[in-house]
Amino acid sequence: MNGRRTRSVVCLALGALLAATGAANAKEEPKRGGILKFVVPDEPPSFDGHRETTFALIHPIAPFYSVLIRINPDNPASLTDFVCDLCTEVPKPVDGGKTYTFKIRKGVKFHDGSPLTAKDVEATFRHIVFPAEGVLSARKAQFSMIESITSPDDETVVFKLKHPSGAFIPVLANPYNFVYSKAKLDQDPRWYEANVMGSGPFVFDKREAGARVTGKANKNYYHKGLPYLDGFEAIFAKKQSLRVQAIRGDQAAIEFRGFPPKSRDDLVRALGKDITVQESDWNCGLVLTPNHSRKPFDDVRVRRALTLALDRWGGSHDLSKIAIVKAAGGLVFPGHPLGMTKEELQKVAGYWPDIEKSRAEARRLLQEAGHPNLSFTFLNRATDQPYTIVGTWMIDQWKKVGISAKMRNEATAGWFAGLRAGDFDVGVTANCQSIVNPLLDVAYYLPTGRSGQQMGVFKDPELEKIYDSMIKLGDVAEQKALMARFERRVMDEEAHNFQIFWWYRIIPHRSYLKGWKISPSHYLNQDLSGLWIDRDL
Amino acid sequence: MAKYVIKRLLLMIPTLFGAAILVFLLMRAIPGDICYLRMAGGGASVDLDVVRQCRVDLGLDRPLWVQFWDFISGFLVGDFGKSMWTGQPIFHEVALRFELSLQIAIMATAVSILIAIPLGTISAVKQDTWVDYAVRTFSIAGIAVPSFWLGILIILGILITSKAWFGQSWMPPITYRPIWVDPWYNLSMLIWPALATGYRYSAVATRMTRSAVLEVLREDYVRTARAKGVFETLVIRRHALRNALLPVITVIGIEFAFLMGGLVVTEQVFNLNGIGKLFVESVENHDYNMTQSLVMLVVAIFALMNFLVDIFYAWLDPRIRYVR
Numbered sequence: 001m002n003g004r005r006t007r008s009v010v011c012l013a014l015g016a017l018l019a020a021t022g023a024a025n026a027k028e029e030p031k032r033g034g035i036l037k038f039v040v041p042d043e044p045p046s047f048d049g050h051r052e053t054t055f056a057l058i059h060p061i062a063p064f065y066s067v068l069i070r071i072n073p074d075n076p077a078s079l080t081d082f083v084c085d086l087c088t089e090v091p092k093p094v095d096g097g098k099t100y101t102f103k104i105r106k107g108v109k110f111h112d113g114s115p116l117t118a119k120d121v122e123a124t125f126r127h128i129v130f131p132a133e134g135v136l137s138a139r140k141a142q143f144s145m146i147e148s149i150t151s152p153d154d155e156t157v158v159f160k161l162k163h164p165s166g167a168f169i170p171v172l173a174n175p176y177n178f179v180y181s182k183a184k185l186d187q188d189p190r191w192y193e194a195n196v197m198g199s200g201p202f203v204f205d206k207r208e209a210g211a212r213v214t215g216k217a218n219k220n221y222y223h224k225g226l227p228y229l230d231g232f233e234a235i236f237a238k239k240q241s242l243r244v245q246a247i248r249g250d251q252a253a254i255e256f257r258g259f260p261p262k263s264r265d266d267l268v269r270a271l272g273k274d275i276t277v278q279e280s281d282w283n284c285g286l287v288l289t290p291n292h293s294r295k296p297f298d299d300v301r302v303r304r305a306l307t308l309a310l311d312r313w314g315g316s317h318d319l320s321k322i323a324i325v326k327a328a329g330g331l332v333f334p335g336h337p338l339g340m341t342k343e344e345l346q347k348v349a350g351y352w353p354d355i356e357k358s359r360a361e362a363r364r365l366l367q368e369a370g371h372p373n374l375s376f377t378f379l380n381r382a383t384d385q386p387y388t389i390v391g392t393w394m395i396d397q398w399k400k401v402g403i404s405a406k407m408r409n410e411a412t413a414g415w416f417a418g419l420r421a422g423d424f425d426v427g428v429t430a431n432c433q434s435i436v437n438p439l440l441d442v443a444y445y446l447p448t449g450r451s452g453q454q455m456g457v458f459k460d461p462e463l464e465k466i467y468d469s470m471i472k473l474g475d476v477a478e479q480k481a482l483m484a485r486f487e488r489r490v491m492d493e494e495a496h497n498f499q500i501f502w503w504y505r506i507i508p509h510r511s512y513l514k515g516w517k518i519s520p521s522h523y524l525n526q527d528l529s530g531l532w533i534d535r536d537l
Numbered sequence: 538m539a540k541y542v543i544k545r546l547l548l549m550i551p552t553l554f555g556a557a558i559l560v561f562l563l564m565r566a567i568p569g570d571i572c573y574l575r576m577a578g579g580g581a582s583v584d585l586d587v588v589r590q591c592r593v594d595l596g597l598d599r600p601l602w603v604q605f606w607d608f609i610s611g612f613l614v615g616d617f618g619k620s621m622w623t624g625q626p627i628f629h630e631v632a633l634r635f636e637l638s639l640q641i642a643i644m645a646t647a648v649s650i651l652i653a654i655p656l657g658t659i660s661a662v663k664q665d666t667w668v669d670y671a672v673r674t675f676s677i678a679g680i681a682v683p684s685f686w687l688g689i690l691i692i693l694g695i696l697i698t699s700k701a702w703f704g705q706s707w708m709p710p711i712t713y714r715p716i717w718v719d720p721w722y723n724l725s726m727l728i729w730p731a732l733a734t735g736y737r738y739s740a741v742a743t744r745m746t747r748s749a750v751l752e753v754l755r756e757d758y759v760r761t762a763r764a765k766g767v768f769e770t771l772v773i774r775r776h777a778l779r780n781a782l783l784p785v786i787t788v789i790g791i792e793f794a795f796l797m798g799g800l801v802v803t804e805q806v807f808n809l810n811g812i813g814k815l816f817v818e819s820v821e822n823h824d825y826n827m828t829q830s831l832v833m834l835v836v837a838i839f840a841l842m843n844f845l846v847d848i849f850y851a852w853l854d855p856r857i858r859y860v861r
Contacts, residue, residue, distance in 0.1 A: 039711075043818075045575055045622045053576050053583065136591060138576055141584040193624060209625065209633050210810040210818075212712050235712055237808045238818070241689060242711065246808075249696050249708025270696075270706065412578060413569025413823055420573065452585040453577070 028514060034533035036232040036513065039243040039252040043210060043236045046193040049178040050128050051136045055522050058175055058434075059256050060213035060234035063528045064111075065178035065198035066222075068102060068121055068157075069169070071435065073530055076519035077280060079336050079436045082173050086121065086199075090169070097164030097474045102157045108222045110181050111203045118151035123182035125149050125159075132189045142171050142440050145471075164474040170437035175523050201227040201529035211236060221529070228515070228532035247275075247510065253533075254509035257522045258282065260324050260385050267508045276511045278518035281327050281334050282503035283441075284432035286390055288378075289497050291424055293457040301365040302374065303495035306426065307350035308362035309401040314355065315393055316501060323389040326504035330487045331445060332438040333520065334502055337476060338483045339438065349492040362401040375404040379424035382409035387428060390500060419455045427455050428500075434523035438483065439471050445490045445497050456496050463489050463496075538851065545847050549840045556836040557612065557829070561605050564825050571595065571621055571823040595621050608829055617830040622822045627830045630815065637713055637727075638811035641734070641804075642796035644727060646789060648735025649742055654785070656739075657746025658778055664751060672743065679740030687733045688806035695729070711808040730807040734800060738792045745788050749781035756780075787846055794842040797835070 044057035049065065069090055072081040082090055087102040094101075108116040129146050131137040145165040150158045161168060178198060184191045196204035201223070202215035216231040235252060237243050244263045246252040248270050259267075267275050290297035290306060297303055312328035320326040328351065332339030345351045352358040366372050378394075381387040391407045398405045405426075410418055419427050431444045431453070446467060448454045466489065470482040490496050507518055515531040572591035576583040592598050596607070611618050617627035660672035692708055699707035709726050716723040753759060754777050762772045800813035812831065819827035 045822075046624060054578060134594070136587055136594070138583065138587055140587070208712075208810070209623065209630055210815060233712070235808075236810075237711060238814075239805050239808070242692075242806065242808050245692055245696060245708055246711055249692075249699075249706045251708055251711050270700070410568075412821070413567065413574055416573050416577070417568035417570065420570075421568075452583050452588075 028534070030228045030515060030530075030532040031534050032228050032532070033230050034535075036229050036254075036528065036531060036533060037252045038232070038234055039237045039246050039255045040234050041236075041238060041240070041243065041255070041257055047196050047207075048190075048193040049176040050124075050131075050180075051138055051193060052176070053138045055257060056236075058523050058526050061196065062175060062178070062526045063200055063202040063215055063227075063232065064196050064204050065200040065527075066108070066116070067173070067175065067177050067179060068125075069173045070175065071173055071519065071524050073525050073527070074517075076517050076525035079333065079520070082169055086116070086179060093161075093164070095160075098161045100159045100161075100168070102159075104155050104157060105222060106155065108199055109220055110199045111197055111218065112181075114181060114183065116179065116181075116199050117154040118157045119154065120182045121157045121179055122149050122151040123185050124177070124179045125157075127180065127185055127189065128177060135189045139171075139174065139176065142167075142174070163472045165439070165471060166474065166476070166479055167437055167439035167471060170435050171440060174435050175526065176434070201527055202232060205231065223529060227529040229528065232528055247508065250510065253513040254507065254516070256507065256526060258324060258503075258505040258507060261321055261506060264506050264508045271510075274511050275508050276513075277506065277508045278516075279507070280505045280518045280520055282324070282505040283333055283434070283436050283521040284430055284503040285329075285331075286325065286386060286500040286503065287429045287431055287444075287497050288394075288500050289427045289429055289454075289456045290495070291422060291426065291455070291457055292496070293422060294425055296369060296371050296374070297376075297425060299369050300493075300495055301369040302371055304349050304492070305362040305365040305369075305374070305401065305403070306398070307491065307495060307498040308352075308358045308365070309403065310350055310394065310397050310498075310500070311355040311358075312351060312501065313353065315397070319386075319390065319393060319501065320504060323386040324504050324506065325386045325390060325501035327502040329499060329502050331442050331490060331499055332483060332487065333436045333441070336436060336438055338480050340484055340487060344484065348488060349495065350498060359401050366402065373402055373404065376425040377406045377408050378426040378428060379408050379410065379415065379418050380428045381415045381430075382411050386501070386503060387430075391428060394500070422455070422457055424455075429453070429455060430503075432503075434521050436520055439479070442483070442486060442490075443467070445486075447496075454497075458494075458496060460489075460494060460496065463494070541851055542848060545844050549844060552840050553833065553836060554609075557609055557833060558605075560829050560832040561608060561825075564823075564828055565601070567823070569823050571825070572597070574823055575622070604825075608826070612830075612833060618826045620819070620824055620827045622819070622824040622827065627827055630827070631812065631830070631834065634811050634815055636715065637809060638797055638800070638813070640716065640723075641727060641730060641800060641809065641811060642793055644731035645734040645738060645796055646793050648731050649739040649792065650789060652736065652739035653742035653746055653789075654778075654782075657743040657785075658750050658773065660743070660747045661750035661754065662773060672747075676740040676743040679736050679743075682737070683802070684733045684737040685802035685806045687736065688730060688803055691729050691733055692806070709807070713810055726807075727809075730800075730803050730809060733806075734796065734803050738789075738796070741792070742785055742788055746781065746785050749784050750777050753777045753781045790842060790846065794838050797838055 040056055040059045042054060042056035044052055044054055044061060046052060047061055049057060067085045068087055069082050070085050072078060072083045075081050084090055086105055086108060088105055091100050091102055093099060104118045104121060110116055126149055128137050129140060129143040131140060145161045145163060145168055146159060147162045148160045180192055181197060184197060201218050201221045203218050205214040205216050207213045213234045214231060217227050217229060221227065237246060243255045244259060244267065248267060264277055290303045292298050316326055316328045327334040330340050330345055346353050366374055380391045388409055395405050395407060418424055433441045443451055444453045446454060446464060447460045448457050450464060466482055466486045470479055470486065473479045491498055512533055512535045513531065514534050519525045572588045576588055619626055620630055656672045660669045663669050696706045696708055709729050710722060714722045759772060759776050762776050800811060801817050804811045804814040816831050819831060
């Protein structure tokens with residue numbers, strides 16, 4: 001694309017974005033009716049939100065369910081604005097930060113007509129936190145701070161914690177925490193794997209395996225006046241090119257996960273004012289992991305050289321034009337109160353503002369470690385966006401300090417297998433989370449054995465000590481200080497793992513789709529209740 | 538003849554058994570783990586205990602020979618088990634997609650025949666003229682151009698043309714409705730992949746038709762017919778083409794079997810929820826049960842088609858069954 005065309009595309013995109021913002025500011029009157037068609041890149045293996053981890057479950061299934069609390073749907077870009085869905089008020093903890101008492105809305109009904117009470121909420125969280133024998137609960141470990149869950153009456157649920165935890169409210173707002181019927185769970189704890197029955201804004205209509213899931217508006221929804229749509233159709237479409245063309249050809253209005261910049265530009269060029277683009281930093285990080293059990297990566301100097309060679313600030317600018325990455329940040333999601341400021345970050349290895357100084361230090365460390373012409377192969381996922389594109393960029397960056405790196409691309413299963421078997425010198429992985437909850441999200445970087453995702457094969461009791469102290473703190477300032485120590489230890493002092501870039505979420509959608517607001521995760525704000533269709537544009 | 542048929546039927550057993558062993562071992566040789574893929578495929582954090590429990594649930598912790606026995610004994614009694622990915626019965630998952638795959642196979646075969654037989658015949662009759670060269674170029678292009686690429690071009694072409702002509706971009710539907718429910722919708726979705734695939738397969742059949750017709754045109758009975766003053770069109774239609782069609786039909790029949798399970802890429806391009814797409818997804822997901830069942834299904838279809846062709850030849854030419 002030449003410069004002039006690029007400018008036109010960017011102008012159109014910005015114009016579309018401004019138009020959308022302007023329209024939102026004018027507080028448009030929502031319109032009722034219509035079926036929203038959207039494409040989903042994958043199909044969920046089952047219907048059970050407590051069991052699965054894929055976003056492919058959230059997009060077609062979340063609209064059928066209520067949750068206890070959630071990120072504010074009017075402000076989903078916020079990282080800390082949690083509001084009630086089924087409760088009446090987000091409680092302040094008592095008992096030294098260890099007890100949370102939620103009051104449940106009255107008059108809420110499941111789609112089968114049965115009333116939803118505190119007993120259902122209790123049964124739901126028991127199903128997640130204390131699953132019965134044979135029941136898989138994917139996020140059980142995230143709730144390790146919970147000691148007990150009780151419901152003294154039909155309107156009250158009490159969570160008692162083992163210790164105060166800043167991670168508790170965010171983890172409660174996880175979008176997978178669908179509230180299930182106690183009666184159904186008592187009947188069969190695995191009933192929800194193959195069935196859908198919630199109390200959300202849409203009622204399950206049908207699933208055609210491999211093709212689509214459809215839902216109809218819940219006329220008895222407890223948030224009065226919602227949903228605006230008559231229904232939705234979630235269409236499974238694996239190929240990205242087809243999903244882009246589906247939006248272009250109006251077979252779908254939106255894909256909620258995200259497209260690369262090129263697809264955005266193509267759609268804007270083809271559809272002009274008929275397309276609106278929303279963009280956001282994405283709670284997915286691309287992570288570089290040296291295998292500490294392999295020489296010379298057992299030497300911290302070599303590991304530090306790897307990160308010092310990368311010009312993240314320059315790369316952020318260049319790569320964001322072609323790949324779904326943008327922010328150069330630390331381990332904590334950019335902009336979160338617990339994260340480092342840019343000034344603090346610029347003191348960490350790999351983030352120095354003077355890249356030449358940084359590379360000189362990398363060369364010095366390699367020389368000192370006896371590997372001035374280091375050569376290695378790094379394991380990457382054979383997926384263009386953003387893995388292989390960023391991988392290619394890193395090869396070029398490392399070359400500038402005399403490192404010769406080769407990329408070994410493997411399909412997802414082989415990539416996982418290689419990482420798990422420790423069959424790599426350096427590995428590229430991803431840390432993708434739903435709700436932004438840094439206290440839990442950074443658990444990814446804990447030593448091998450303590451973290452299921454840590455592929456670096458190392459022990460670090462000091463790091464565990466920092467983490468264990470941090471998660472038991474109630475005070476944000478103290479948490480922030482410990483988090484900075486944690487980040488410095490992981491990325492600089494011990495150089496266990498490096499955040500390469502944070503992903504960037506780009507959602508071009510048909511302009512007739514209104515009411516949808518982008519969030520930092522493709523898992524969030526997906527109940528579709530506030531969306532409407534306005535074709536009279 | 539009965540002895541010959543039984544013999545051919547019995548020969549199918551070692552073929553199927555060999556395929557079963559091969560697919561069972563190959564699937565397990567591919568690096569990767571369905572549970573890890575399912576729980577952490579999107580980059581999500583996962584508790585290793587959950588992965589371990591998932592493996593136990595799916596029976597992957599059992600010895601290989603036990604897993605093989607389960608597979609083969611189930612296959613013998615027609616019980617394919619459940620998909621490891623969705624937990625749904627495999628028979629149900631395959632049946633859902635079979636209708637679409639069958640319709641596409643029929644439509645693509647029809648397109649292939651409609652292109653191949655007239656073009657192949659014209660090419661033979663006009664041998665070494667510009668018409669012949671044009672047809673041969675057209676058919677070689679069909680072999681050279683991947684059908685998925687042609688599919689993408691077709692979709693883009695429709696989008697651009699519809700925008701230019703009607704002011705709105707239109708593309709074929711991406712969800713399926715059976716032909717008896719909504720014929721127009723159904724055809725507007727399936728005609729494009731049928732054209733893309735049919736053209737690809739017509740290329741082989743066109744060349745086969747050309748060669749067969751050329752061979753027959755040199756036969757004595759054709760020369761005799763011409764000498765008797767029979768019209769050239771009748772010579773071609775009644776004498777040449779009819780006799781040349783036998784090998785062409787064989788090729789088309791085998792292609793049809795391939796289309797039933799082989800449209801892996803075209804189905805992805807057009808978002809067709811058929812057997813080919815299911816195949817790709819089950820391999821990607823390391824769904825051993827589904828992949829094994831689909832491979833066995835395709836092997837069974839091929840074995841059956843080969844069996845039918847053998848029987849057909851034996852019926853046409855008795856020397857074949859006597860020699861064996």
